[in-house]
Amino acid sequence: MMRLSPPGKLRFSQARSFDVIYGGGESNVAVSLANYGIEADFVTRLPDNDLGDACRNYLRQYGVGTRHIARGGDRLGIYFLEHGAVQRGSKVIYDRAGSSLAAIQPGMIDWGVIFADADWFHWTGITPAISEGAAAACLEAVKAARERGLTISTDLNYRKKLWNWGLSAGEVMDELVPFCDVAIGNEEDAAKVFGIHAPGTDVTSGVLDAEKYRSVCQALSERFPRLKTIAITLRGSLSASHNTWSAVLWHHSAIDEPGEMYFGPTYDITHIVDRVGGGDSFVAGLIYGLLSYGDDLGKALAFAVAASALKHTIFGDFNLATAAEVEKLMGGDVSGRVSR
Amino acid sequence: MMRLSPPGKLRFSQARSFDVIYGGGESNVAVSLANYGIEADFVTRLPDNDLGDACRNYLRQYGVGTRHIARGGDRLGIYFLEHGAVQRGSKVIYDRAGSSLAAIQPGMIDWGVIFADADWFHWTGITPAISEGAAAACLEAVKAARERGLTISTDLNYRKKLWNWGLSAGEVMDELVPFCDVAIGNEEDAAKVFGIHAPGTDVTSGVLDAEKYRSVCQALSERFPRLKTIAITLRGSLSASHNTWSAVLWHHSAIDEPGEMYFGPTYDITHIVDRVGGGDSFVAGLIYGLLSYGDDLGKALAFAVAASALKHTIFGDFNLATAAEVEKLMGGDVSGRVSR
Amino acid sequence: MMRLSPPGKLRFSQARSFDVIYGGGESNVAVSLANYGIEADFVTRLPDNDLGDACRNYLRQYGVGTRHIARGGDRLGIYFLEHGAVQRGSKVIYDRAGSSLAAIQPGMIDWGVIFADADWFHWTGITPAISEGAAAACLEAVKAARERGLTISTDLNYRKKLWNWGLSAGEVMDELVPFCDVAIGNEEDAAKVFGIHAPGTDVTSGVLDAEKYRSVCQALSERFPRLKTIAITLRGSLSASHNTWSAVLWHHSAIDEPGEMYFGPTYDITHIVDRVGGGDSFVAGLIYGLLSYGDDLGKALAFAVAASALKHTIFGDFNLATAAEVEKLMGGDVSGRVSR
Amino acid sequence: MMRLSPPGKLRFSQARSFDVIYGGGESNVAVSLANYGIEADFVTRLPDNDLGDACRNYLRQYGVGTRHIARGGDRLGIYFLEHGAVQRGSKVIYDRAGSSLAAIQPGMIDWGVIFADADWFHWTGITPAISEGAAAACLEAVKAARERGLTISTDLNYRKKLWNWGLSAGEVMDELVPFCDVAIGNEEDAAKVFGIHAPGTDVTSGVLDAEKYRSVCQALSERFPRLKTIAITLRGSLSASHNTWSAVLWHHSAIDEPGEMYFGPTYDITHIVDRVGGGDSFVAGLIYGLLSYGDDLGKALAFAVAASALKHTIFGDFNLATAAEVEKLMGGDVSGRVSR
Amino acid sequence: MMRLSPPGKLRFSQARSFDVIYGGGESNVAVSLANYGIEADFVTRLPDNDLGDACRNYLRQYGVGTRHIARGGDRLGIYFLEHGAVQRGSKVIYDRAGSSLAAIQPGMIDWGVIFADADWFHWTGITPAISEGAAAACLEAVKAARERGLTISTDLNYRKKLWNWGLSAGEVMDELVPFCDVAIGNEEDAAKVFGIHAPGTDVTSGVLDAEKYRSVCQALSERFPRLKTIAITLRGSLSASHNTWSAVLWHHSAIDEPGEMYFGPTYDITHIVDRVGGGDSFVAGLIYGLLSYGDDLGKALAFAVAASALKHTIFGDFNLATAAEVEKLMGGDVSGRVSR
């Protein structure tokens, strides 16, 4: 997907150029994992034209595998992003209708080949939101992944403006999430997709209470018994320029055992550079943490939170922080001193 | 329509920003006319979002009337332009499917109001190429204009990649052109739309023979008896950086009189800045010339050719040369000396 | 007026390019009103050259009427702006001497035509500061507006560096303000123009006490009995990057009635993008509020304060926030969350 | 003087930034000489503000002496430059009225101090064009230089748009040129300033005949007997992008000896980068050549022509070619091969 | 290797930013081949820091394999490039001393692994020029490639400023070239490396005679009997902005058979965008042609010449033209018409 944004803090009507990058949910996760040294392929569908090539090249530079990307369809999906500041929020205008991915149909991707040597499959709730075909391809994928025993993770990632092809987010996700082992959402996703609310939370107030999300995790776990690990990112939106950022992790090792709650640190992100992709960088950090730190779930969560805090300081959708940089921040050094 | 182009001579995959302007066939003509002091409105359909506003504002700065622009639909049409150089031609990727204009339907525009105080209606062959609805709206417009006695001009403007909604260019244009008084085309349009070929012409050879287009004009006139004035622009494509530019004009005052042929000067455009909109700038120059120079058709043609030669030295789709600047060039000053 | 500013936070001597926009007191108000859907014309005098055209076009894109702009004189007024940061304040260098507007004389503008269908006339204290002719033209305008029964508003807008053509700000404004119904000033204007001080206020301390300005409003009202509505903007200058922003409104419905004081909300603008035009955006917000909310003066004030808070997040002199965006902020959402 | 120009080939109304450099006739000569290793001071008057500092700093970087620059007055002179292309000529808008230099008066500069260790004084016809005071200061300077026995050179440099303070160029230059030893002009200057025409020359035809300028030189020499060396630059304006460039030099060693004519080579400048300052770079090359090559006037001329040909390939007013680069071109290498 | 160049035509001292890309001889060839769909790995040594990563990522985006790049050493080699225009030639300043590649030693690269599945090995004369270690590693590589039966090609690529570590280019290349099957050079390389001159050729005259290079090829073939295919690129340097470009190919199928000479077309590159990498793009085109067109050596040459002509229209070191674009130009379409 192409992202077009006016430079700096300009509004759409002021811009005589747009910064162009390529990104989007799952690709953001793949790039971040590749960046941590984990072999990762990104699977999507791109038009067979110069813009599709440009998008593939952009991904490829960060070492993510692109050989399974299907080519075809009419156009590359676009989203326009206007960066906000202080009381003026950022704006996203989706222009994804009719994209190559929106026109995908089951059977276009050979999941058997892709999953042959794979251990983990991650998808986000943005994909089934795009079109009926994309939802069907998503279902096809999770079933294929389940058959082959891959760990499956999903980011609920509710996008109100996208869900307009017929079914509701809840109806579709109710079919897809049962195949998943790990689920991630932000402070609003469970409510907006499944109607599972944290008690007494107002996400525009700028203050979030981590403890309140325990019940959300338990409700999700009950609804989707396969889910053993659930993480919820907690963004405190003080303004478009200043957020706090944290997350909680809930885990139980078996369906009849009580879940344990882990609380991540909270970072005060006082000068946001680019908050898009924050959630995806959390997911990648969590996958990396779960793969690297064994049973130390608190450490995995801490890595994920630190990773995604750093993402907010990096332009574009991708988190270009290295594992070493994340670990330095995890170790408590928030001083931002010059490394020389 | 939004135009996105890599800066300078960069290829799509090299660009980290795109220059953004707004333009397109009919709007280019309208801006140029407004620039010459002729009151001109541009009628189209734009989405009711910030990008539609940005497009409208962009047009508005050049003094073209925008109050009749319909708002609605899903997206703003886009075209991507890669500027070529020497042996590497420029590339255009259209991304107009599903645009607000493509989704237009007859009845959405109140032509009666628009034409109330109007004298002239200009449209191009790009519009009916976009969709069946756009073709129908175009037909609705030419009929309304004809009823009210406006002069109607059309630029045949064949775009192969756009004509894919069902009918062929020829089938559709055969219905629309009969309403027109003035037609303009480039050296290929008559052949590609109506199969009317100039004898022995190879447009990639870089050499064009103005005289050969006399028969094309006559054939068009016979096919569409209402057409009294026909102009053909003649581009000699020496390379992407260097073109020659000229045009011929054919006119007869009545159907049973023989047509007279006028030959414009030829300009050697050795360092092209931006050739997009060259044809539109010719049309605007011709309309201005026809309105301003009375029966002096040779002068009208000379103005149109000089105007469009200048367009090639101006970035963007719009011709921002003033009438005074065009007249200076018409007067023979090609020296490009500093005005100070 | 042309505004030239080094990009980002560069100092003048570092810049190899200047960002160029066009703006200035009254035009900023007009653009903002046009943006809210209120028909607004901007009246000034511009040189009859390409720079005058560029300025007119720049205004025109935002929908403000420009047909009454007089053309003539020698040069376009310029101001140079260096954006400050933290403890380094922004710098303005005026270069307006000899501008087309400075050379204006009474009689050059036909106020009768302009005011024919108008309801409201707004001017600022910057205009009479520029030259004796501009002051005279200003007086001519307020008299003409008064005769035709327009509501007249003024922004006192004291600019020390401009008042050097002979008379003092106080002497001139004492002649002009008596014609006005509405006056707006910042926390210093009343003191610097009329010597009316709020008790115990130090504007460089970064803390302002809204209540103290009640006496300023009353003193203004006594001096200029026609003034029924007086607003004072309150900027807390914590640094060049961080301000607080609020305002108070004083109103009485008749000369012998006591005035009522309204207190606006205070916004904490922690990451200023561009504070120039902040006062003008307040004025436009107030005019819109007074026209739209009837007797609900508190709401009008709240709209004006929210509008001008948003202005600080937008590059350039113009407030490009829409009424809907202002109302969203008025409604209490300061979270700056992404709209998608 | 500040120069503001839209980037690339943009027109004024398209620009959202202006490239900013500082330059102008005499400073261009001084920088070029300093660049060749000749100690050179630039004398002017700049406002005592940040823009005056920026201008001084800009000059200083190229090693020209700035300690004699007077500071004071109201504003820095500006000129706006729109770069042309092919048939569209470049445009200059002067904005120098009221500048610090225009407000100069005799006595403000201490020529005695400045000329104490100097050998050569160069001035151009632009300076007396600016204002009566500047013309008077110029007269003061040439008299002071004459008294101290400096060689004095002048570039006639006629600028029609500047001569509007009262006297004509001819009247003023007739007083100033008698003090000079060396005069340089372009193919039009002698005609426009003194009415001395070359036979049958049309400068817009793009073709120039060097031989025809012999009579111009002789006529100048008769009018101003002190002039022993006269050079005329010959620009063939094929288009704004493509010029030819040459010059002739006339010299006689004593008043009663016949002058000898030298003809410089002609360079074909097919892709002009920036032609402003071309004449100044010729002057600097000529002064350097006269100082360095002794009696070999043909070589001095050849250096000057080559130097100024290179100037056309360099952005800005200054010629940043080194003496070694000029000599390489003089040696006949026009191939522009990569030096590596 | 990092390439830093002032934007546009700016000189080094004018630049406040440098455009940064990564490239250099062998990588340019590898990218071009990958772009044509040929699997290609680039082998070099990069420092293990963020700049080494940036260089690797830059290569990776174009699909070239980077997994065999050794990491280590102190710094990334840099070259500074100033783009020339017309009579001002481009300038290259090498800053490669002490680079990771210059510090390479035999044994650092495992050629056995790299060549395991490879068919072709290409190297250039730039590598052994850098340092004694690089020359030794190069010798190690050609021997390993020879042992495994790969086709070996070399570009003589003489760079005078680099050969300063002790031995001369001739001494070193005399050891390396005997292992090669294919050699490519420009019109000067054979002379400067081996003292083999074409009769009567002056490369700065701008005119080249293809026929004269027959004797150069034969002399090379006699000196290095293994060479069966020799190509010489022919650049006509009319100016820094305008070159002609062609090449000849000499081939014999066995040592005792006479060689056959093929003459490529000549392209007139009137508006050079970036000529760096022209030779490398020819090499890649030739390798592709030899691999794709079987015995049709004339077609292989034509592809190579067309490919490298297109390179001159593309910014950076890499040729980003596709095989289809090259073939379109081979087919004779030099018109540079818009593809839409």
Place this chain on the structure above:
Amino acid sequence: MMRLSPPGKLRFSQARSFDVIYGGGESNVAVSLANYGIEADFVTRLPDNDLGDACRNYLRQYGVGTRHIARGGDRLGIYFLEHGAVQRGSKVIYDRAGSSLAAIQPGMIDWGVIFADADWFHWTGITPAISEGAAAACLEAVKAARERGLTISTDLNYRKKLWNWGLSAGEVMDELVPFCDVAIGNEEDAAKVFGIHAPGTDVTSGVLDAEKYRSVCQALSERFPRLKTIAITLRGSLSASHNTWSAVLWHHSAIDEPGEMYFGPTYDITHIVDRVGGGDSFVAGLIYGLLSYGDDLGKALAFAVAASALKHTIFGDFNLATAAEVEKLMGGDVSGRVSR
């Protein structure tokens, strides 16, 4: 030294251009002093190529003397700077090995000439860190300065990544500092160079206690009895975007008198623009203060702290704040109001 940095907050691998400036320890001090009106020469060694010229020109624009700069050697030292944000610290990659300065040897600079009319010599601990030759040249310089009775100041300026030519920082500085009268360091330098620790200080905690540095100063004074004035800058690193900044000054008038401690104000730098050169700007401010304010050491310290606070708001290595701007801030105006 050349500094190359990705624009804005981009990471190295994202940049397609680098901002280029020139600077470095001692030059930063020299520019700042020149800016305050103090005649200052910068002495270094630059390569005799276009980049060396560019560096010299860059310095020269700010009025610093460059005539004593030695030319020669192979390359210009470079450092790459990635600007951090919030929790992501800035990164510096030094690329100075083999630079002209690193290859300096005693005898290359004629200190006798340079110090002939000088009063003060300042050097930093960065220079002897670069190479053995640079350390030797530094020793040569301090001895020559001592002989001629100049005041000598040093900035300890420990750079861990640079000290790798053999001896440790402590060993070398122990030879150099005894010649100095004034020493400046940051909160870590004394510990890292001489092992002199402030009690209980953790520089990454973001909180610093000025009082604790008294013992550091005393220990330094005992070790280097000539040092009468010692200043320590205190940076509170809350994040890469937000620091506090202060300093202490210790002074005794004679070796047997107790030292007096002065405490500077603390500035809250909430939106850092560029923190590089902060220490150097402090040094320049201190030298200026010591020279200008006589015995008022507290005022000298206050000037130095205010000057260096302003530096953090200015892009590049140089502090371009004027003395008047520093004094305004010293006077307590931190409001950053617009100066107009």
